[in-house]
Amino acid sequence: MSHYTAIAAPTGPILADLRSDTVTQPCSGMRDAMARAEVGDDVYGDDPNVNRLEATLAERLGKEAALFAPSGTQSNLLAMLAHCGRGEEVIAGEAYHVIRYEAAGASVLGGVALHALPVAEDGALEADDITAAIKEDDSHHPISRLLSLENTHYGRAVPLPRMQATVEAGRAGGLSLHLDGARFFNAITALGCSETDLAGPFDTVSICLSKGLGAPVGSVLVGPADLIARARRMRKMLGGGMRQAGVLAAAGLYALEHNAPRLAEDHARAEALAAHLRGLGLGDVTQATNMVFLTPRDGLDLGSLADHGLRVSAPEPAMRLVMHRDIDDAGFTALKEAFAAIA
Ligand SMILES: Cc1ncc(COP(=O)(O)O)c(C=O)c1O
Incomplete structure (x- = not known):
C-alpha cells in the first residue's frame, strides 16, 4: 500500500x-491559454511555446538549457541517464521518489545502480552517509557518479544549509548533483529563498508543472547545455519527443505566471x-x-x-x-x- x-x-x-x-x-484561464497557443513541431524545435517555457525556466534557475518532458518520472530518468553510463551509480534517499516510486527505470533502461541512503527527519541526507557511500575506484564496485536529492520531500522543505552540506559531501567525492524538484516552487515558497538559491548548487533540476502548479501535464529538466542535449536524445529514445506540445507548454507558462505565486x-x-x-x-x-x-x-x-x-x-x-x-x-x-x- x-x-x-x-x-x-x-x-x-x-x-x-x-x-x-x-x-x-485546468482553470478557464489556463484552458484559454492552451486553446490560443501557437504551436509547431517540437521535435524539429519549432514550437514557440515549448521553446519559451524551456528558455523561461533555464533563465529563472540560472542554467544554460532546459527540456520539456511529459512527466516528472521521465524528467528524473532523463537526468539519471544523461549523467550516468552503464555500471555507474546514483546515490539517493531510500524514500526519495527516484528510488521508491519510479520503477527503477534508470537500472532497467540504463544499467545504472541505485544506492539508497536513510533519509533524516527533515528530508535531508546526512553528509557522512554520502561520504561513506561513495565508492573508491576498484573493479568490484559500481562507479559512483550522481547524488540525487529531493526538495520538497513528503512536503518537507529541506533547509538550504542542510542541502548545502550534502552537496558539498557529494562534490568532495567527485559526484554530479541532481535535484528532484517536483515541488520546487513549494520549496522556495516555504524557504523564502530565490529560485537560483535552491537551484544553484545543482547541475540539473527537475520541476513538475502538473502538481501544485495546476498544469495538466509536464515537467522541465534544466541544466548545462551538453547534458540537456544528451537528455534530449534520451527523451526521443524513450518515445517522449512530442510534436505540437505547445498546447501543454502554454499551460505550463500560465502555471508559472499565475499559480506559482x-x-x-x-x-x-x-x-x-x-x-x-x-x-x-x-x-x-x-x-x-x-x-x-x-x-x-x-x-x-x-x-x-x-x-x-x-x-x-x-x-x-x-x-x-x-x-x-x-x-x-x-x-x-x-x-x-x-x-x-x-x-
Ligand atoms: C518528489 C516527486 N518526484 C517525482 C515525481 C514524479 O512525477 P510524475 O508523477 O509526473 O511522473 C513525483 C510525483 O508525485 C514526486 O512526488
Whole structure:
C-alpha cells in the first residue's frame, strides 16, 4: 500500500479530493491559454511555446538549457541517464521518489545502480552517509557518479544549509548533483529563498508543472547545455519527443505566471487543517508545505471519510492529505466538517 492507493471513492458528490496536488483541473484561464497557443513541431524545435517555457525556466534557475518532458518520472530518468553510463551509480534517499516510486527505470533502461541512503527527519541526507557511500575506484564496485536529492520531500522543505552540506559531501567525492524538484516552487515558497538559491548548487533540476502548479501535464529538466542535449536524445529514445506540445507548454507558462505565486495559500490551508485535526484529537498529525499526514488513533475508521464526500488515499500508516488550488473556501469548510463528523 502507498499514498498512491486510494480508498473507496464517495458515491455522492465529491467535496474535496485530498489524494494529491496532481488532481487539479485546468482553470478557464489556463484552458484559454492552451486553446490560443501557437504551436509547431517540437521535435524539429519549432514550437514557440515549448521553446519559451524551456528558455523561461533555464533563465529563472540560472542554467544554460532546459527540456520539456511529459512527466516528472521521465524528467528524473532523463537526468539519471544523461549523467550516468552503464555500471555507474546514483546515490539517493531510500524514500526519495527516484528510488521508491519510479520503477527503477534508470537500472532497467540504463544499467545504472541505485544506492539508497536513510533519509533524516527533515528530508535531508546526512553528509557522512554520502561520504561513506561513495565508492573508491576498484573493479568490484559500481562507479559512483550522481547524488540525487529531493526538495520538497513528503512536503518537507529541506533547509538550504542542510542541502548545502550534502552537496558539498557529494562534490568532495567527485559526484554530479541532481535535484528532484517536483515541488520546487513549494520549496522556495516555504524557504523564502530565490529560485537560483535552491537551484544553484545543482547541475540539473527537475520541476513538475502538473502538481501544485495546476498544469495538466509536464515537467522541465534544466541544466548545462551538453547534458540537456544528451537528455534530449534520451527523451526521443524513450518515445517522449512530442510534436505540437505547445498546447501543454502554454499551460505550463500560465502555471508559472499565475499559480506559482499562490502556493503560500495551500501551505496556509494545510497548517489550518493540521490545527483542526489536532483539535479534534484524531491522532498524530504532522504538516509541511501543502501536505498533512494523519496517523489515526486506534479504532478510528478513516475509510468513512468517503461517506462524507472526501476522496482520500489509504493510510500507510499515515494518511496523506494534500492541499491544492482546486480546494476553495467552500471545499475547505466542507472537509473540516467531514473530519469533525468522523471524530
Ligand atoms: C518528489 C516527486 N518526484 C517525482 C515525481 C514524479 O512525477 P510524475 O508523477 O509526473 O511522473 C513525483 C510525483 O508525485 C514526486 O512526488
